Every structure is written in C-alpha cells, then in structure tokens.
Amino acid sequence: MLNDLAALDSDNALRRRIKHYAKPALLIIDEVGYFSYSNRHADLPFEIVNQRYEQRSTLVTTNRPFAEWNDVFPNAACVVSLVDRLVHHSEIIAIEGKSYRMKEAKEQAAERRSRQQGGAK
Incomplete structure (x- = not known):
C-alpha cells in the first residue's frame, strides 16, 4: 500500500488512491515494522487512518510495540498522531x-x- 501510494506522481492521483484505501469497511494493514520507511511513507498511512478515524475499522498487525514505531518511520512527526488515532477506541x-x-x-x-x-539401516 505504501509503495503504491508513494509511486504516484500527481496530487490528484494520490488523493484518489488515498480515498480508495479509506473507503473499505475494514482495512487490514499487515506487517508494519518489518521495514523502515521514509518520512513520505509515514505521512501516507496517517492520511488514510485520519480519514478512516472513528468512521471505519482498521486492523494493523505489527511485530513492534508502538514505542518503536519511530524506528519504522524515522524522523516522521506524524507517528505519534498515527498511533494515537489507531489506539483510540x-x-x-x-x-x-x-x-x-x-x-x-x-x-x-x-x-x-x-x-x-x-x-540408512
């Protein structure tokens, strides 16, 4: 999902694709934490989770505690907000x-x- 979004080169295409991921009743984001991502990659799941916040269900699997998500998304200011929205409710x-x-x-x-x-006997 992150690579798909990061590969889009126009703002309109990116907004349409974010809406695509924000739309399902249940979005499953699997294996957060197996790789580290750039700041741009951190902003993208925040946008999706923010649009889904308190409206639709999101399931996340991860091998890392939330305290280590700064290692997954280094230097990203939105990590705290992303985790905050994920854990609320x-x-x-x-x-x-x-x-x-x-x-x-x-x-x-x-x-x-x-x-x-x-x-061998």
Missing part, C-alpha cells in the same frame, strides 16, 4: 510466544532426519 491484542512457522520447520526437519536415519 481500539482493542489491542498482544500475541506472545514462539513462531508457529519455526515450530513447523523444526518438526519437518526432525521428520526428514528420522526418514533418513530409517533408510
């Missing part, structure tokens, strides 16, 4: 624990070793 669910992907990878590796050891 929200339900925050913190999921802690081991990665299910890592668990599955370890199980698959153990199965392969077991098959290899069984075939």
